[in-house]
Every structure is written in C-alpha cells, then in structure tokens.
Amino acid sequence: MIEIKDLFIKFPGFALEDINLSIQDGEFFMLLGPTGAGKTLILEAIAGIVPITSGRILVKGKEITHLPPEQRGTSIVYQDYALFPHLSVLKNITYGLRYHKNDPKASEKWVTRLMEQLGLQALAQRSIHNLSGGEKQRIALARALAVNPSVLLLDEPLSALDPNFREDIRDLLKKLHQEVETTFLMVTHDFAEAMFLGQRMAVLNYGKIDQIGPVQEVFKKPATPFAAKFMGIKNVFHASFKDTTARVNNLELHLQSPPEENKRYVAIRPEDIIISKNGASGDDNNSFQSKVSGVTDRGPYYEVSTRTGDVIFRVMLSKNDFFKLELQKGKDIHLSIRSSDIHVF
Amino acid sequence: MGTKRKIDPFFCITVFSTVTVVVFILFPLTEMVLQPSVQDLKDTICDPDVLGSIWLSIYTSGMAALISFLIGTPFAYLLARKDFFGKKLVESIIDLPIMIPHPVVGIAILGLAGKNHWLGQLMQQVGIQIMGTVTGIVTVLTFVGLPFYVNTVKAGFEAIPVRLENISRSLGASLSETFVRVTFRLAWRSMLVGIIMCSARAISEFGAVVIVAYHPMIAPVMIYERFTAYGIKYSQPVAVWLIVVSLLLFLLLRICSLPKENQK
Structure with a gap:
C-alpha cells in the first residue's frame, strides 16, 4: 500500500498542496490531469527524485520520505523511455539486478520470462539505437520490472508512441499488471487511457487533487467542473x-x-x-x-x-x-x- | 524563367568574413612554418635543450590537465546538476583565470608562495617550492587551464539527460555507482575534449610561467629567449617543432574523442 500524507512540494511559481492518496497493494491507480498539473512531480516525489517540502510517503507501511531513491523499491518508466544509450538491450534490462539480493538463477528466470512476455528475446544483444518507440518502451518496462519493485511508476508511458504502438503497449500494461504483484501508479492526461487501464484514479488540477475514486465513478459522477470537463463532459x-x-x-x-x-x-x-x-x-x-x-x-x-x-x-x-x-x-x-x-x- | 537568382548581400558578407578569418589565422602560421630550412629544423630537433623544453611543455601541460580532470570533474558535475545559492558567483569565479592578464596570475601565485605568506612558509616546511620549479609551472598551468576543462565538462554533463541518472538510482544504484556506470560512460568524450582544451591552453601559456619559472625552460619561454637573444631566425624552428608536436598530440586526442558512427 502506498500512502501519501499531506504532501507539499514548493517550487518557484508552482506548488503541490495537500496531496493525500492511499493506493492499495497491486492496484492500477491513475493520476489524471492536464500538462503542468504536477502529476510527474508526485511520481518523482515517490521515487525520491525531487525533494519534498513537507508531508510523508509510506510504502507497505514503511516510511520512505527521507530515503534515497535506491532504497525505496520503486521503479520509474518515463514517456521518452530513458534507456541507457551505451548499453545493449539485455544490459539495459539487467542493469538493476546486481543491487537486489536475489538468487541469480531466479533472477535470470524472471528476466527471461519478462523478455518473453514483452517479446524482447530476439532483441537481447541489439544496441538500443534504431529500435522503434514501441520496442524501446517494452525494454523500459522490462528494465523497471526486472528488479521486482513494490511500485511501478509510469510517467505517461504511451504519450510518445505512434497510435498503433500505443494500443499494443496499453494492452501489454494491462496484461502485465494482471500477472505481477507490483502496484502500478500511472500518470496520464488521456481519460480514455485511464478508463481502460485504471481501477481508481485521482484528478489533479494545478497542484491539488480534485477528486479520487473508482474510474467509472469519476467518469460518470465527476465532483467538480474541472473533473467533469476533463472527463469529456x-x-x-x-x-x-x-x-x-x-x-x-x-x-x-x-x-x-x-x-x-x-x-x-x-x-x-x-x-x-x-x-x-x-x-x-x-x-x-x-x-x-x-x-x-x-x-x-x-x-x-x-x-x-x-x-x-x-x-x-x-x-x-x-x-x-x-x-x-x-x-x-x-x-x-x-x-x-x-x-x-x-x-x- | 530566365531571371538569375539574386545573391543576398549578407551571404557575401558571411563568405568574406570566413575567408578573412581563415587567412588571418593561417597566413602568419604557414609563413612561419615554411620559413626555416629543413636543415635548421633538423639541427633544432637534435638540440637536447629544445627537446627538453618541448617535453617539459608537454609534461607540465599534461599534468595540469590531469589535475584539472581529478578536481574539475566532480566540481563540473555539481555545477551541471545542482542549483545552489551563489551558483552564478561560483561560475563567474571559475572564469576569472581567463580574464586576468597572464603575468598577474604568475605574480598572484608567487605572492602566495613567498616567504612573507603563511602558505609559502608552510610549503617551504613541507619541501614544496614554486619559484623556478616544475611544481610552479604545473601550478600556474593548472590555474589558467582549469576553467577550460570545467566549462567543457560541465556542458558535457548538462547534455546527459538527468532522467538516465534518476532511472539508475531507482533501479538501486547509489549516486557514485550511477556516476561510474552511467554519467562517466556517457561523458568521457567531453572529458577528453576538456583535457584537450585545458592542455592546449596550458601549452600556449607564457606570461604567467615566465614570472614563476624562467628555468626550467618550457618551449614558449625558450622561443622568447631565442628571439630576444638571437633574433627571429633562431626562434622560428623551435616554434615550428612545438606546433607540430602539439598538433599531432591534439589530433590524436581529438580522434579518440569522436563518437562511433552508430552513436552519433
């Protein structure tokens, strides 16, 4: 379970205020909002990449507010893939394994299974240059899941993809979520994506949460004019x-x-x-x-x-x-x- | 149909400027390189004093670049990645050695290393001497070359998306492991270019070195000495050899720093 309590992050000209969220273990939770609403900032605060002004973040009951990113058990996937350009596909995927004390054979088996599920076996030894956007995003997903994170943070993972790849990756995300025990927290500005993938969602309006609820409920019964318009009403x-x-x-x-x-x-x-x-x-x-x-x-x-x-x-x-x-x-x-x-x- | 396309006057200005700049740089250098006879060049390179001074120039410049690499790399990383109070001031300070007249640099360092300064007294006690030593030359060359290294490498770090480091951290790597496995691996070319810039600046330094150490003689000081003592004819061959050796070294480093075809 991820608990965010009274999160406050202040930057010059922008502030995330009074963010309170509770996400269940294994849930697919969507953070929905327009560009500049502060969605990525929440993800990066959970990942420990941006410093928070006040508030607390707990994962599985453990306070991680002041832990460095490498000790949080969260993995992040960005919309621009952020693959390591100097490493091959396989080395990208296995990058984080050495920092997690798992049985090497079990890790190898897990990575092989992930690569099979994501259709990456044939690309293992390839350089990441000259791959398609869809392939790059599948590698980024495999890399993030290879370390068995408690939480997978997805920062608009479908936004940079061509429409045909977008549907593939969207379906794949749904399938992966059903097969792994990781909690998925995804940021998007597309309510159709949120409807398809999410179980619950929070609508973020310029640094504040407007509404939290099951996706169908937010879709049918928005609580604010902003949420209503964002849901296409x-x-x-x-x-x-x-x-x-x-x-x-x-x-x-x-x-x-x-x-x-x-x-x-x-x-x-x-x-x-x-x-x-x-x-x-x-x-x-x-x-x-x-x-x-x-x-x-x-x-x-x-x-x-x-x-x-x-x-x-x-x-x-x-x-x-x-x-x-x-x-x-x-x-x-x-x-x-x-x-x-x-x-x- | 049939009308000739008019050439824009600004295009003519750009072409004229390009030709002027290239001629302005290459003409005097080419003339100087072509003037000494082959025999003069041969005699000069066989002179152990000339060989020694060129080697000393390369060695001291290389040491300055190495020191810049060791202390300048973490500093450049901090400037590229962190915002802190007074950052603009620190960035201005690193540019100071570029602006200060070169003899002033020499005088400033000598002032510190003198007997009347506590630092000079301390250095004397531990056996470090600046005046007239290789240590002094390396100190001065590091002072003038460091800004070129730091600025080049800082730009190199800035060009690496910070998200790659974020990903590495979230996958379990610490800050230092991330630096070694990601940042350094992607920025080493800019470090090599920084080393080239720093040593190129150092190898050309004269004004500051001549104040701190006339002897042992680096190549620019030898060229100056031969010019004042014997005239232009005797100084030119040394200058030609310094240019040739430097050019070869920098060309080699530059080739090493070029990205492979698939990484462009």
Whole structure:
C-alpha cells in the first residue's frame, strides 16, 4: 500500500498542496490531469527524485520520505523511455539486478520470462539505437520490472508512441499488471487511457487533487467542473435547484430525484443528448426545441452545438446519424435528455 | 524563367568574413612554418635543450590537465546538476583565470608562495617550492587551464539527460555507482575534449610561467629567449617543432574523442 500524507512540494511559481492518496497493494491507480498539473512531480516525489517540502510517503507501511531513491523499491518508466544509450538491450534490462539480493538463477528466470512476455528475446544483444518507440518502451518496462519493485511508476508511458504502438503497449500494461504483484501508479492526461487501464484514479488540477475514486465513478459522477470537463463532459452548467427541477438560466431540467443540499452544477455527457427531427419519443423527461448553432468535424464523430434559449448544448453524433438527420447550421431540431443522464454535483 | 537568382548581400558578407578569418589565422602560421630550412629544423630537433623544453611543455601541460580532470570533474558535475545559492558567483569565479592578464596570475601565485605568506612558509616546511620549479609551472598551468576543462565538462554533463541518472538510482544504484556506470560512460568524450582544451591552453601559456619559472625552460619561454637573444631566425624552428608536436598530440586526442558512427 502506498500512502501519501499531506504532501507539499514548493517550487518557484508552482506548488503541490495537500496531496493525500492511499493506493492499495497491486492496484492500477491513475493520476489524471492536464500538462503542468504536477502529476510527474508526485511520481518523482515517490521515487525520491525531487525533494519534498513537507508531508510523508509510506510504502507497505514503511516510511520512505527521507530515503534515497535506491532504497525505496520503486521503479520509474518515463514517456521518452530513458534507456541507457551505451548499453545493449539485455544490459539495459539487467542493469538493476546486481543491487537486489536475489538468487541469480531466479533472477535470470524472471528476466527471461519478462523478455518473453514483452517479446524482447530476439532483441537481447541489439544496441538500443534504431529500435522503434514501441520496442524501446517494452525494454523500459522490462528494465523497471526486472528488479521486482513494490511500485511501478509510469510517467505517461504511451504519450510518445505512434497510435498503433500505443494500443499494443496499453494492452501489454494491462496484461502485465494482471500477472505481477507490483502496484502500478500511472500518470496520464488521456481519460480514455485511464478508463481502460485504471481501477481508481485521482484528478489533479494545478497542484491539488480534485477528486479520487473508482474510474467509472469519476467518469460518470465527476465532483467538480474541472473533473467533469476533463472527463469529456462538455455540458457543465451552473444551476439552481428546486425539488426535482434544475434551472440553468431560463431553462428548466427535470431531475430523477431532488438533489442534496449545496449542489451547484449539472453536467450532461455530449453522447447522452439525443437529437431528433420531430420531437422525442419514449420516456425522455426533458425535451426542447433547439437550433443548430455550429458543427465541428472531430474525425470519427461530429460535435454539434445547439442553442435552446440562452443555453448552448454540445452533442456528440456519429457520422451516420449526422448525415441521416441532415443537420446544418440554423436548422431547427428537437433535443431530448433523460433525467437519469443529468449528473448533479 | 530566365531571371538569375539574386545573391543576398549578407551571404557575401558571411563568405568574406570566413575567408578573412581563415587567412588571418593561417597566413602568419604557414609563413612561419615554411620559413626555416629543413636543415635548421633538423639541427633544432637534435638540440637536447629544445627537446627538453618541448617535453617539459608537454609534461607540465599534461599534468595540469590531469589535475584539472581529478578536481574539475566532480566540481563540473555539481555545477551541471545542482542549483545552489551563489551558483552564478561560483561560475563567474571559475572564469576569472581567463580574464586576468597572464603575468598577474604568475605574480598572484608567487605572492602566495613567498616567504612573507603563511602558505609559502608552510610549503617551504613541507619541501614544496614554486619559484623556478616544475611544481610552479604545473601550478600556474593548472590555474589558467582549469576553467577550460570545467566549462567543457560541465556542458558535457548538462547534455546527459538527468532522467538516465534518476532511472539508475531507482533501479538501486547509489549516486557514485550511477556516476561510474552511467554519467562517466556517457561523458568521457567531453572529458577528453576538456583535457584537450585545458592542455592546449596550458601549452600556449607564457606570461604567467615566465614570472614563476624562467628555468626550467618550457618551449614558449625558450622561443622568447631565442628571439630576444638571437633574433627571429633562431626562434622560428623551435616554434615550428612545438606546433607540430602539439598538433599531432591534439589530433590524436581529438580522434579518440569522436563518437562511433552508430552513436552519433
């Protein structure tokens, strides 16, 4: 178990404040946040690479706050691989073995197994120059896991990879996590990666944690406007509440149940809003006349902005649906939102 | 079609400057190298005094580079890797020997080593003499050459991603093991270049050495002595041999410091 208690790190112009995290043994935990939020700093603080101003870090109940990096039992993998350029693939992978008092035969067996799992046997004697990004990242993973760390720290390991390698390594990470006993702590700014790999996640917003929880919960029920927007929720509105009604400017939205006190926002995922030509059918509790105010091609889908009174909704539509509905700017349409799809926080 | 591409005036200036600089450096040196006859060169190199002074120049410069390597490497590492209060000041101090007039360096070191200074008295008690000794020459050459070594190696350390060291530490290596297994292995070429820069600076030193030790005579002092005593004709062959020997040595070191094709 990794416990981070009241961690505070101050740098000129930036501070990580009041970081409290508890990560279970063997968990795949994601730290999600935009660039500059301080995600890498948390990883490097756990690894002992950056000095902390105050707070405590414990791994498996042992205080490691003031231990040098080599005594912490953590391994780190960076997005730029950071392989030793003067060593061969095998020597990179076995670099740390001499510092861990393991049975040499057991170590050799473990390294062979890791290399098999990561498909690196054929590359063992190669120089690390002229290898692909995917191969380099697999070597970096093998090197980090070869020493059997308590915690594997992954600093955006998929960011520098081509899309085809990215999926391979992502699948591999999931598989490796299931097969080893190491706790994985990964930093990313991509919520899709976090959803695929993580069991729980923390959303980091400029030096502070906004929300911690199981990935599905954070995805569906973000606790702050920042977390909501970071989870891809494009419709986040300030609202006032009365019974089961939320009022956003002049628009009334019907909720499934009366919200608890102190709730201030409503959030609706762009894929949960239904556009139709002639009004809604079924059990949709909220349906409005609206007008298309803009269309953006997002590659695999269209993002349609529609204006209802003075509220603008952003709706995600598949290309197929978009062409079926013959949408264009200025067209009158019908919007439907199920009460159960409105998240209040 | 058919219009000639106009040459930018700035391009002409760059070409003119390049030619001027190359001629300015090479013309006097080439003239000097070509002026002595083969017989003069042969006679000079057979003169044991000349051989001795060239060897002394190489030896003392090499010793200065070795001392710079030993004390300058950890210092350059600290400057490259750590931020501390007063770092800018320390970086300025290391550049001081480059700015100070060379005789002033000699006078400053003699002032310390003299009988009137406690350090001079202490050195005398343990049998270290600076005035007119090889020790004095090496001291002066280290003083003038050290900044070139430190600055070159510092840049070499800075070019190595600190993440490689972080990874090594997280895999279990201590700071010193990381330095030996990663940093040194990646920075040795810049250290070799630093040694070249330091010894090149040292071998060319005259002003500071002539104050501290006229004898034993290093090659630049011998060239000066022959010039003042016998004229330009007698000093030139010694200068040519010093240039040739230095050039060969530096060329050899430079070749060793070149990266292999697959490491570029």
